[in-house]
Ligand code: C2E
Ligand code: CA
């Protein structure tokens with residue numbers, strides 16, 4: 242199951258790679274989904290391990306298909322990426338996440354960061370900087386409340402290009418984290434030059450953290466790397482008390498996972514944060 246986690250994108254994608262009619266239909270469905278308003282975002286809290294405070298949420302897309310039901314992004318993001326539909330879909334995610342974050346602030350919730358996943362094609366081909374500027378402007382959201390999650394493998398595809406785009410984002414005031422860290426073989430000398438705020442330890446290293454010594458070695462190495470490079474480190478996929486205890490003991494900064502909360506609706510986040518405020 243661990244290998245499956247590490248390669249989940251490649252593992253699930255073939256479902257939609259069968260050429261011919263089925264694939265064409267799905268592609269058409271995906272094309273129509275945006276216009277039909279079938280996408281929705283859930284949000285998963287990210288928690289400071291020392292204070293227990295929720296400082297950010299990650300936006301996670303869902304496709305509510307009228308007949309097929311709720312479709313996981315693991316199933317349609319690869320197809321969207323292949324067809325280029327990821328560009329308009331990703332743009333929708335960016336706008337919707339910024340709009341929602343501003344709406345929470347307007348409702349009096351303590352300001353927090355919303356994290357948005359960016360896929361490779363979106364990063365490379367779609368004038369991402371302009372799209373980010375427009376989303377912030379349209380939603381009247383301060384840049385410091387938006388963070389982009391870029392996977393380590395995306396960055397490593399073209400390091401020079403990635404660094405220049407990341408620098409441009411950073412000068413806007415947008416924060417960047419490296420997602421799925423530990424799976425993409427960054428060189429340490431490259432990592433030092435990345436204008437990023439956080440490393441996200443991939444959940445494939447967290448699953449068996451308590452029993453697997455190799456995973457423990459990777460997790461604690463990433464945590465101390467983060468400390469040395471002055472980056473915050475967040476663990477994703479945290480489900481159990483034992484995992485939390487390991488992360489605390491090893492001075493991990495932050496966590497995200499079912500242990501604290503599954504991804505929930507925007508209203509779910511408002512409820513949760515009102516409770517945290519003592520409201
Ligand atoms: P990811 O960015 O690595 O997101 C973390 C995934 O782990 C999410 O799956 C989340 O629901 C799940 N997760 C969180 N906590 C736990 C836990 O404690 N245990 C377990 N087993 N899983 C946990 P989800 O929402 O199905 O998303 C899967 C992937 O789809 C994401 O992986 C990301 O690569 C992609 N994705 C999701 N939303 C978007 C989006 O808006 N744009 C793009 N480009 N990709 C997205
Ligand atoms: Ca992510």
Ligand code: CA
Nearest residue numbers: 420421443477
């Ligand atoms: Ca991840």
Ligand code: CA
Nearest residue numbers: 249421443444
């Ligand atoms: Ca992953």
